[in-house]
Amino acid sequence: MPPRRLHRDFFDRSVHKVAPDLIGATLLFNGAGGIIVEVEAYHHTDPAAHSYNGRTERNAVMFGPPGYLYVYRSYGIHWCMNFVCEKDSSASAILIRAIEPTHGVRRMQRRRGVDDIRQLCSGPGKVCQALGVTHAHNALPLDEKPFELFAREGKVSVVRGPRIGITKAAEKPWRYGLKGSKFLSKPFRA
DNA sequence: AAACAGATGTACT
DNA sequence: GTACATCTGTTTA
Numbered sequence: 001m002p003p004r005r006l007h008r009d010f011f012d013r014s015v016h017k018v019a020p021d022l023i024g025a026t027l028l029f030n031g032a033g034g035i036i037v038e039v040e041a042y043h044h045t046d047p048a049a050h051s052y053n054g055r056t057e058r059n060a061v062m063f064g065p066p067g068y069l070y071v072y073r074s075y076g077i078h079w080c081m082n083f084v085c086e087k088d089s090s091a092s093a094i095l096i097r098a099i100e101p102t103h104g105v106r107r108m109q110r111r112r113g114v115d116d117i118r119q120l121c122s123g124p125g126k127v128c129q130a131l132g133v134t135h136a137h138n139a140l141p142l143d144e145k146p147f148e149l150f151a152r153e154g155k156v157s158v159v160r161g162p163r164i165g166i167t168k169a170a171e172k173p174w175r176y177g178l179k180g181s182k183f184l185s186k187p188f189r190a
Numbered sequence: 191a192a193a194c195a196g197a198t199g200t201a202c203t
Numbered sequence: 204g205t206a207c208a209t210c211t212g213t214t215t216a
Contacts, residue, residue: 056202073198
């Protein structure tokens, strides 16, 4: 049975439903990528979300339709990628935090300047560097080239816990991960 | 193993 | 000017 492609209607749901469903899915960008093992949900009612204080030039994509890419610069150095969810300008998105590399590994190693597979995509900035995603790709649709997105096959155990690296609403358990994965940015506690 | 400092762009208190 | 959804190399604060 061939893998099922994810279309933009997949994202037309609450971030808290889409986020766990993304764990185990396969994400490729120009043929490089792998299995999504860690994400974080950012709902527009969440003080930690970029959209919390309304629309700006940077976050405009979040206010558009679901199924599009939102890329922003983090700490002046890294790029981070999000999948926009929920229609009607709900301005909610999911941050892609870690991937288990399966495709285009040598290209990703070259872009990262690192050989260790475990360190290729174990963090949101690393994911973008490895896949070659930058601000130039902001607002691209997720169900067209250069993206390929496939639903997970079979069952997986999804764990959740507090988000990482944020100062606002840090206690909300909106980080989702693949249980036991060796490719997380950090292990999940208890 | 854990804490830190440095790099650096963009948004906005 | 300050904060920030980060990563890396260096130090033990």
